[in-house]
Amino acid sequence: MPAISGEKLFMAGTVADALAALADHGPEGAPFAGGTWIMRAPIRRERRAPFYVGLGRIAALNVVDVAADRIRIGACVTHGRLVAQLAGLAPCHGLVTAAGSAANPAIRGMATVGGNLSTWDFPAADLPPALLCLDAEIELGTPGGTERLAIERFLAMRRDLDPATLVTGVMIPRRPVLTGHARLPLRKAGDYPVAIVSLAGVLDRNGLVEDARIAVGSVEASARRWSGLERKLVGHPLDPEEAAALAEAELGAFTGRDGIEAPGWYRVQVLPALVRRAVHAALRGQS
Numbered sequence: 298m299p300a301i302s303g304e305k306l307f308m309a310g311t312v313a314d315a316l317a318a319l320a321d322h323g324p325e326g327a328p329f330a331g332g333t334w335i336m337r338a339p340i341r342r343e344r345r346a347p348f349y350v351g352l353g354r355i356a357a358l359n360v361v362d363v364a365a366d367r368i369r370i371g372a373c374v375t376h377g378r379l380v381a382q383l384a385g386l387a388p389c390h391g392l393v394t395a396a397g398s399a400a401n402p403a404i405r406g407m408a409t410v411g412g413n414l415s416t417w418d419f420p421a422a423d424l425p426p427a428l429l430c431l432d433a434e435i436e437l438g439t440p441g442g443t444e445r446l447a448i449e450r451f452l453a454m455r456r457d458l459d460p461a462t463l464v465t466g467v468m469i470p471r472r473p474v475l476t477g478h479a480r481l482p483l484r485k486a487g488d489y490p491v492a493i494v495s496l497a498g499v500l501d502r503n504g505l506v507e508d509a510r511i512a513v514g515s516v517e518a519s520a521r522r523w524s525g526l527e528r529k530l531v532g533h534p535l536d537p538e539e540a541a542a543l544a545e546a547e548l549g550a551f552t553g554r555d556g557i558e559a560p561g562w563y564r565v566q567v568l569p570a571l572v573r574r575a576v577h578a579a580l581r582g583q584s
């Protein structure tokens with residue numbers, strides 16, 4: 298772990314220790330996972346917390362547990378480990394692409410799943426749209442016990458969570474879905490994607506879409522499902538061109554955010570092409 302100067306760092310050994318330390322320090326305390334976001338705060342002129350609780354040594358947060366009906370990913374699992382452990386497993390093709398294409402290899406080796414989900418001020422995160430498509434649940438540790446929230450609800454309230462709350466894991470139900478993830482990075486945007494489309498589809502025995510989940514990231518302030526397009530896809534073959542044409546007619550659902558790397562209208566305009574690529578990826582990955 299990199300040194301933090303000026304602030305205090307307590308390395309917790311268990312979730313209970315971490316929660317107790319956070320509760321003791323109130324708004325002055327914050328979790329420290331991979332540190333990739335926290336360590337760049339000074340160059341962004343952002344405030345760092347006076348007291349950090351390091352999570353990296355908590356064994357329970359570092360486990361990926363694969364069962365027949367669900368997968369649990371501990372909050373401190375890095376993007377790199379997620380890729381290594383879930384590659385080739387259904388229904389993780391889209392999620393593995395999301396984790397494996399985020400940022401760059403150095404960041405992926407340190408940045409954690411819990412840290413990615415907790416950076417509410419970063420609209421271009423790859424994991425939220427991929428997890429939205431998988432109906433993931435986020436497991437939270439609080440001084441009062443453990444609770445689980447649907448990822449939509451977690452994303453809506455994460456900014457306002459009590460500072461003594463930890464993301465402890467992510468639960469993914471294993472269903473027979475095809476999943477894909479497509480992102481558009483631009484050279485001038487550095488490592489950040491300007492728009493992201495994740496998709497999960499269930500096909501019936503005639504090859505028609507029975508159920509679809511599509512989520513869009515980086516276009517607005519937080520990732521969200523594209524329910525208008527999901528409804529339109531049902532009953533159609535999962536075809537990249539057809540999906541892109543349906544997406545074109547549903548672009549009014551988004552108001553793109555303007556940013557230094559791309560204007561809002563551009564982020565919306567590229568969505569049909571990303572839908573086409575996400576469908577291709579899902580058909581290729583078949584998991």
Ligand SMILES: Cc1cc2nc3c(=O)[nH]c(=O)nc-3n(C[C@H](O)[C@H](O)[C@H](O)COP(=O)(O)OP(=O)(O)OC[C@H]3O[C@@H](n4cnc5c(N)ncnc54)[C@H](O)[C@@H]3O)c2cc1C
Nearest residue numbers: 330331332333334335399400409411412413415422423464
């Ligand atoms: C150059 C660069 C490029 C990047 N490009 C991408 C990209 O293309 N796609 C992408 O998805 N991401 C990208 N990221 C973001 C990167 O994924 C995040 O920095 C990372 O996921 C944060 O994880 P971390 O473990 O390092 O969190 P930390 O830096 O340790 O923490 C980040 C925040 O989350 C809080 N936190 C951490 N863990 C928990 C927890 N378990 N419970 C509650 N709160 C917690 C911390 O208190 C802090 O507020 C990029 C980052 C950098 C620096």
